[in-house]
Amino acid sequence: xxxxxxxxxxxxxxxxxxxxxxxxxxxxxxxxxxxxxxxxxxxxxxxxxxxxxxxxxxxxxxxxxxxxxxxxxxxxxxxxxxxxxxxxxxxxxxxxxxxxxxxxxxxxxxxxxxxxxxxxxxxxxxxxxxxxxxxxxxxxxxxxxxxxxxxxxxxxxxxxxxxxxxxxxxxxxxxxxxxxxxxxxxxxxxxxxxxxxxxxxxxxxxxxxxxxxxxxxxxxxxxxxxxxxxxxxxxxxxxxxxxxxxxxxxxxxxxxxxxxxxxxxxxxxxxxxxxxxxxxxxxxxxxxxxxxxxxxxxxxxxxxxxxxxxxxxxxxxxxxxxxxxxxxxxxxxxxxxxxxxxxxxxxxxxxxxxxxxxxxxxxxxxxxxxxxxxxxxxxxxxxxxxxxxxxxxxxxxxxxxxxxxxxxxxxxxxxxxxxxxxxxxxxxxxxxxxxxxxxxxxxxxxxxxxxxx
Amino acid sequence: xxxxxxxxxxxxxxxxxxxxxxxxxxxxxxxxxxxxxxxxxxxxxxxxxxxxxxxxxxxxxxxxxxxxxxxxxxxxxxxxxxxxxxxxxxxxxxxxxxxxxxxxxxxxxxxxxxxxxxxxxxxxxxxxxxxxxxxxxxxxxxxxxxxxxxxxxxxxxxxxxxxxxxx
Numbered sequence: 001x002x003x004x005x006x007x008x009x010x011x012x013x014x015x016x017x018x019x020x021x022x023x024x025x026x027x028x029x030x031x032x033x034x035x036x037x038x039x040x041x042x043x044x045x046x047x048x049x050x051x052x053x054x055x056x057x058x059x060x061x062x063x064x065x066x067x068x069x070x071x072x073x074x075x076x077x078x079x080x081x082x083x084x085x086x087x088x089x090x091x092x093x094x095x096x097x098x099x100x101x102x103x104x105x106x107x108x109x110x111x112x113x114x115x116x117x118x119x120x121x122x123x124x125x126x127x128x129x130x131x132x133x134x135x136x137x138x139x140x141x142x143x144x145x146x147x148x149x150x151x152x153x154x155x156x157x158x159x160x161x162x163x164x165x166x167x168x169x170x171x172x173x174x175x176x177x178x179x180x181x182x183x184x185x186x187x188x189x190x191x192x193x194x195x196x197x198x199x200x201x202x203x204x205x206x207x208x209x210x211x212x213x214x215x216x217x218x219x220x221x222x223x224x225x226x227x228x229x230x231x232x233x234x235x236x237x238x239x240x241x242x243x244x245x246x247x248x249x250x251x252x253x254x255x256x257x258x259x260x261x262x263x264x265x266x267x268x269x270x271x272x273x274x275x276x277x278x279x280x281x282x283x284x285x286x287x288x289x290x291x292x293x294x295x296x297x298x299x300x301x302x303x304x305x306x307x308x309x310x311x312x313x314x315x316x317x318x319x320x321x322x323x324x325x326x327x328x329x330x331x332x333x334x335x336x337x338x339x340x341x342x343x344x345x346x347x348x349x350x351x352x353x354x355x356x357x358x359x360x361x362x363x364x365x366x367x368x369x370x371x372x373x374x375x376x377x378x379x380x381x382x383x384x385x386x387x388x389x390x391x392x393x394x395x396x397x398x399x400x401x402x403x404x405x406x407x408x409x410x411x412x413x414x415x416x417x418x419x420x421x422x423x424x425x426x427x428x429x430x431x432x433x434x435x436x437x438x439x440x441x442x443x444x445x446x447x448x449x450x451x452x453x
Numbered sequence: 454x455x456x457x458x459x460x461x462x463x464x465x466x467x468x469x470x471x472x473x474x475x476x477x478x479x480x481x482x483x484x485x486x487x488x489x490x491x492x493x494x495x496x497x498x499x500x501x502x503x504x505x506x507x508x509x510x511x512x513x514x515x516x517x518x519x520x521x522x523x524x525x526x527x528x529x530x531x532x533x534x535x536x537x538x539x540x541x542x543x544x545x546x547x548x549x550x551x552x553x554x555x556x557x558x559x560x561x562x563x564x565x566x567x568x569x570x571x572x573x574x575x576x577x578x579x580x581x582x583x584x585x586x587x588x589x590x591x592x593x594x595x596x597x598x599x600x601x602x603x604x605x606x607x608x609x610x611x612x613x614x615x616x617x618x619x620x
């Protein structure tokens with residue numbers, strides 16, 4: 001294996017049409033493909049979920065958050081990629097050659113490591129197994145998996161900071177999403193308690209990128225087709241339900257061409273609705289003027305005995321549907337991933353020299369000690385300290401302390417004491433001076449304004 | 454023309470007594486501490502204030518009660534230009550004695566030469582915030598005091614009006 005060109009299973013990115021798979025070209029294609037590679041098809045759960053997402057009335061991104069499920073073709077395991085908020089739709093034809101290439105590589109397992117003899121792969125696999133992956137990127141640390149982020153908060157009392165732009169609200173930064181950025185202290189602690197591993201990701205080669213781009217284009221095209229089909233089907237249902245109204249409306253229009261109402265083709269999406277309202281308006285006009293009472297009565301009769309006229313007009317559901325334009329590509333639902341959906345080449349990141357400086361050691365000891373007392377900690381920059389110390393989840397509690405780390409020999413000007421104390425009391429907190437004694441034990445001094453001045 | 458030293462007012466008799474009692478204490482430091490002592494005694498109205506001296510810290514400090522029937526507290530004067538390390542703060546807790554006992558909590562009095570003094574409470578360890586119940590109780594006490602005062606003043610005005618009417 002010289003290069004990693006593995007990627008996601010495209011089948012799983014496709015939306016399944018609610019109609020029987022055999023009837024649909026895209027579904028047929030994916031069926032035959034999965035047979036070829038002796039893989040199971042999409043789990044029913046996924047297909048039903050996704051089918052419900054597509055409604056012709058929604059022309060943007062679906063409101064329903066969902067997770068995308070991706071199947072590992074070789075071992076029938078389902079790898080769930082979560083944190084994917086927006087399920088998208090697209091579709092298209094397969095380029096068989098590329099598919100073959102990809103299929104070959106899919107068998108390599110989820111994570112692949114750059115240089116690998118089998119043994120080291122296993123070791124690394126065991127190291128990563130069941131642990132939270134923290135991605136090291138240019139000196140910063142990120143968690144990309146939504147489940148991991150929740151787990152960190154609920155189980156590990158590690159809060160971090162969300163830094164990602166929200167796909168559906170990109171032009172603001174008061175609410176942010178994945179990835180979660182962690183402080184070095186948080187990362188070190190998680191590694192120390194063996195809950196997480198720091199990893200780095202190998203950038204994919206040009207070749208892989210090319211293949212991925214083509215694959216994504218395919219998926220998009222296929223999903224578009226499926227969405228168009230689904231739109232038509234839903235529209236068909238709609239028209240079927242309202243057929244009586246439509247025919248009655250047409251009939252009415254035909255009978256009164258003198259009324260001045262211009263005939264409008266029943267071609268647009270909202271045609272039947274318009275027709276109805278026009279009909280109503282016409283009726284109102286008539287009753288208001290007191291004319292044509294007889295006509296009015298007969299018209300009502302007409303709509304009751306609609307069957308007679310259906311034969312006359314030869315109007316069927318299919319006629320209306322065939323006049324409906326296809327939804328365009330710009331209205332296609334597109335999935336935006338919050339985590340890398342491709343197979344990744346990741347390897348543990350070992351050469352992290354932390355904590356190295358005296359200050360880092362101090363901060364880490366303080367962080368670990370306070371965490372060990374059951375507190376939640378976040379960065380204290382907002383209040384001029386090192387950490388903010390919360391008695392519970394920061395979403396539910398205010399912080400009690402502003403922790404300020406000072407080495408025990410560092411001379412603190414008494415003006416600084418006033419600054420910390422006054423600032424903390426203004427925000428109803430307690431300033432906490434944290435230092436290490438000679439035996440590397442943390443000691444604390446709480447600092448409060450007395451209210452006397 | 455009198456000399457500069459002649460211009461200085463005489464030392465407060467209590468300060469003189471203190472200096473006699475603790476000759477090791479630096480005179481200037483003692484004067485700064487005495488400003489705090491006076492502030493507590495005369496301005497803040499503390500009870501049973503007393504200046505004393507810690508030979509280990511080489512600093513004078515003040516004992517007193519902010520109300521009549523509460524625990525004695527220690528107040529440690531610190532000049533605004535001084536620096537204090539957290540190691541020194543730990544020593545305060547062991548060497549500042551109240552009734553011969555080391556204490557968990559000291560009030561630091563940071564004093565400017567113009568006699569401005571601000572007080573900050575240092576506590577050893579993590580000091581949990583007041584419980585919501587306590588906060589409510591304090592607020593209720595405060596409200597009750599204000600109400601009492603208001604009634605008293607209203608009564609005064611009422612009496613004055615009666616006197617006025619009778620005249």
